[in-house]
Amino acid sequence: MSALGRVGFWTVLLTVSWCLLLERPGIGSLLLGVLLAFGIACWLVRDDDGRRLRPGVLVRLAVRVAWDIVASNLVVARQVLFHANRLQPAWIELPLRLSDDARVVALAAIISLTPGTISVDLVEADGRRRLRVHALDAPDPEAVAAEIRDRYETLLLELLR
DSSP, rough: OHHHHHHHHHHHHHHHHHHHHHOOOOHHHHHHHHHHHHHHHHOOOOOTTOOOHHHHHHHHHHHHHHHHHHHHHHHHHHHHHHOOOGGOOEEEEEEEOOOOOHHHHHHHHHHHHHHTEEEEEEETTEEEEEEEESSSSSSSSHHHHHIIIIIHHHHHHBBBO
């Protein structure tokens, strides 16, 4: 199990334990329990290399992904409704700096959750890993690849310290 999976497991286990200890758990105590459990799990759990999950980076990544999903929905709706004849779809090969499978899967999920892009395949050749992505509108495929690297892969690389 990856470090992220172990943090999730311990967060759920500690939150349930917290609620069982309370006489009358409410929504406020549940939220407090989740926050405390997540903090404790991030502090305790380490990956195979001894690195800990950085909760601040995880929160920044979650906020960025949520914002990008909303913004991309609006952009894709505008493109499809008003500029459908000017769309320039493209296949993009994204070279990966991520080494572990859990973060590669997280990046692929983020790309697929964001409207206008979908991750299709993980290609491994010559000892290098690349993610194959289809973009609905990519006049400059290299710019789209750079944006994915800058917005998501960089934070995923910082996620463990």
